[in-house]
Amino acid sequence: MADPHEVERCDAARNRALLLDAAAMLVAERGADAVTMDAVAAKAGVGKGTVFRRFGSRSGLMQALLDHTETELQHAFMFGPPPLGPGADPVDRLVAYGRARLSMVEVQGDVLRAVETAPELRFGGPARNVGLTHTVTLLTAADTHGDLRLLAISLLAPLEASLVLHQVRSLHIPIDRIADSWEDLVRRVTRAP
Amino acid sequence: MADPHEVERCDAARNRALLLDAAAMLVAERGADAVTMDAVAAKAGVGKGTVFRRFGSRSGLMQALLDHTETELQHAFMFGPPPLGPGADPVDRLVAYGRARLSMVEVQGDVLRAVETAPELRFGGPARNVGLTHTVTLLTAADTHGDLRLLAISLLAPLEASLVLHQVRSLHIPIDRIADSWEDLVRRVTRAP
Structure with a gap:
């Protein structure tokens, strides 16, 4: 029973x-x-x-909705098919991660904007820490040297929802152009000196 | 008279x-x-x-206080001595600009946090546009190619006050380490392929 x-x-x-x-x-x-x-x-x-x-509350529901999406993304990069999941070149995996985050912002944009989050939550939440750790792991695997934790923070900063939404909605920059530019940034940062 | x-x-x-x-x-x-x-x-x-x-209002005063600091920074990079002002290598000027912004955040942090700004204002304000244009100009002078406007947005994203304050106050990362890491980012991005 x-x-x-x-x-x-x-x-x-x-x-x-x-x-x-x-x-x-x-x-x-x-x-x-x-x-x-x-x-x-x-x-x-x-x-x-x-x-x-x-x-x-409504705000609690919105937060749960975001966590749900974050969990799906985490599952995809930990267990899903390459290039987001294991098996691909680390730089390609990082690029795929950024592109996945950007499409998440596009889909979840209204939710992200609807949730009122304190900076502590915006930058310090568990989902963000998982993303940072994933980025540091991939940078290490790509043989990138330096202050990788801070480099990861800098690389993820342009993917922050409020900035991306500002670019898409107020500056009318297509999300694909943002994704291409982010890929360019990652490839510059990780290429051998 | x-x-x-x-x-x-x-x-x-x-x-x-x-x-x-x-x-x-x-x-x-x-x-x-x-x-x-x-x-x-x-x-x-x-x-x-x-x-x-x-x-x-108090909020108007706080906004004016920020504008005042932004104006001083603009004056310094347009007319001041190198490396922030004209005359130095463009990459060194960009590094100096980032360091100047970071020390501004440290000094003005409480003001920045006290001003309630909408994302439109946070990302779309005139001061921000001047900073972006300055960055694009220096990237061009450094012979960096690509989607420079978006690259400039990505480079300035890690200097955003709320993110920097989170690193300094919640993660206890020294501002000098953040500045060194940003310099490293800029030098990676601008170095010849």
């Missing part, structure tokens, strides 16, 4: 994933502003109370 | 500079939180009404 606590935990996880999928669909269909607790409850076919119990 | 309007304009400018100096001294002595309209008025020896008439 299944442990009832185990069943409960599974139900909770399934419930949570269901609500996050509903929220992600709402963002895709009508933008982040359309994501209210009511709309998510209606979309997922549950009561509003369930959404509040699960996420606390 | 002096034009009375001219005299009035000069008085206004002097008055404004006096108030900004008083505010800057307060920041240096006691941090940005100590900069209230009352404190600035007291420090400059004028009535509180004068400070409100000149800057509208």
Whole structure:
């Protein structure tokens, strides 16, 4: 017989994933502003109370939605196919990582903007640390020398959502041009002296 | 005889500079939180009404204080002595510019944090555009090829105040190490292939 606590935990996880999928669909269909607790409850076919119990507030829901995307990206670079995943040249992997982050910003842009985050959270969150460590690992594998932690911070700075959204929306720079420019930056930085 | 309007304009400018100096001294002595309209008025020896008439609000005063520092930096790289000013090698000038920006963040950090700015203002302000143009000019002079506008945006991204303050205050990274790392980045990017 299944442990009832185990069943409960599974139900909770399934419930949570269901609500996050509903929220992600709402963002895709009508933008982040359309994501209210009511709309998510209606979309997922549950009561509003369930959404509040699960996420606390709209801001909590938005944060969870971002974590969900970050987790998918982490999974892709740790276990997915190359060039993002293991097996490709480290510089190509780094380029693929940057491109993946940029397309994430494009898709999640409204969510990112909707979440009010303190600088501590914006720069110090666990997702960011995983990205930094991944970048340092790839720079090391590419035989790049120097103060790699700070170099990684500098390389990831241009991928920050608010800056990318400013370029896309206010300066009308196509996301592909931003990605190409970032690839150029990475190749310059990692090429042998 | 002096034009009375001219005299009035000069008085206004002097008055404004006096108030900004008083505010800057307060920041240096006691941090940005100590900069209230009352404190600035007291420090400059004028009535509180004068400070409100000149800057509208505390946030307006803070913005003016930042503009004042940006103007000084612009003056230094346009007309000042090398390596920041004209006459030095373009890469050395770019390195000097980054170091000047970083020390500005260190001094003005509390002010930067105290000003509530929208991303449009943070990334799209006139001061930022001057800095970008200056960077593109130096990259061109250094015979660097590519999408220089976007490369300049990427190079300046790690100098953004909120990121630098996070590194200094939360990660306890010395500002000199950040400056050295930025110099390394610039030299990698600009070196011939």
